[in-house]
Amino acid sequence: MNLAKLNDAAAVRERCGMVHRWVADGRSPHFALDESRLGAVAAYVADVTRVAYPDLKIPYHSRWRHFSAGGIDRWGALAARSDADVLERARMAADLATVSVLLDAGAGDRWRYREGASGLSFARSEGLAIASLDMFRAGAFSADPARPWRVDGVALANIDAATLACHFQVDAGNPLVGLAQRSALLRRLGQALADRADLFARAPARPGNLIDYWRNAARDRRIAASKLLATLLDGLSSIWPSALTLDGCPVGDAGRHPAVRTGDATDRIVPFHKLSQWLAYSLIEPLEAAGLAVERLHELTALAEYRNGGLLVDLGVIRPRAAIDPALRHEVGSQLIVEWRALTVALMDPLVDLVRAKLGLDSSFTMPQLLQGGTWSAGRKIAHALRPPDGPSPIAVAADGTVF
Helix, strand or coil, X not given: CCHHHCCCHHHHHHHHHXXXXXXXXXXXXXXXXXXXXXXXXXXXXXXXXXXXXXXXXCCCCCHHHXXXXXXXXXXXXXXXXXXXXXXXXXXXXXXXXXHHHHXXXXXXXXXXXXXXXXXXXXEHHHHHHHHHHHHHHXXXXXXXXXXXXXXXXXXXXXXXXXXXXXXXXXXXXXXCCCHHHHHHHHHHHHHHHHHCHHHHCCCCCCHHHHHHHHHHHCECCEEEHHHHHHHHHHHCHHHCCCCCEECCEEXXXXXXXXXCCCCCCCCCEEECCHHHHHHXXXXXXXHHHXXXXXXCHHHCXXXXXXXXXXXXXXXXXXXXXXXXXXXXXXXXCCHHHHHHHHHHHHHHHHHHHHHHHHHCCCCCCCHHHHHHHHHHHHHHHHHHHHCCCCCXXXXXXXXXXXCC
């Protein structure tokens, strides 16, 4: 019951808001706020959005944008080669999105992936996306050679760090942070598929069976975004590392902060659920392909990650009280990082309205369009301008491959 209080988007927004008020009241030893700068941030994001999407037809922020890095429709080409029907293609897409999102927790500054088909080299999120798609195409996530383009629990159970290293071109000169943790996360996903027959039972157990679950469960083929996230948090709760537990269960992507006072067992816990929300955003298109509609997208929050958060630091909304060395890595669970992530979530909400007004758009412009248009690209752009050539975050995190 206590865990349920943390496993929804409303809890993320509410508790990040508590941290925001605490910092705004001047109680933080780490940060001060200058929210008068939000207008300048909105103008910067709007300009980046217009360049990327001159027609202002802005897609969802999701893993699917990374799969087409370099202007190549990799998923379309793969799907066209399949003999699957519409529903099976939707399951395949959900399979791919799930493993790719779980492998997208920061690559580090040195790793690169060279795509054999195009000869192009990609880093960070795009590199992780294309590497995972190539691994999917190679059948490494399937135990059935006759059906290589799927993800099943049997194959996931056998994925280790060496397997990932091989497919992700990792060696001493091309290191990928958190390799062991990523492979362990995939193995735990395999176990979760077996354990949650109510969600994944249609043989074989696979993430794509969520398509069938929602086709049966959704009223009028419509799903609330918050309900989609809550289902993912419930069904995949066992896969997260257990550094923070509640009632003996892993909380997942969350931290502790003194601003959050609730008077119960969840006191001081701030949930973020970054990868789970990233997965929820990334499952919208597979669900739509299966004839389902995901509604009320405004219920989900911004993603508490370093591009969105870095944008707010680099443009002066979040102001460190003391200079922060961008080369000094801070632990994910430290108060400084928890606070920065919470402020990122809280301050992105007003940006939706501000950027919408700058672009002259209507209420169809919601959080996933802001992120895609948007704040993620703007965070990368300002980082490159201020800290060339690679544009690292203004605040470095000791990533373990399971959060950022």
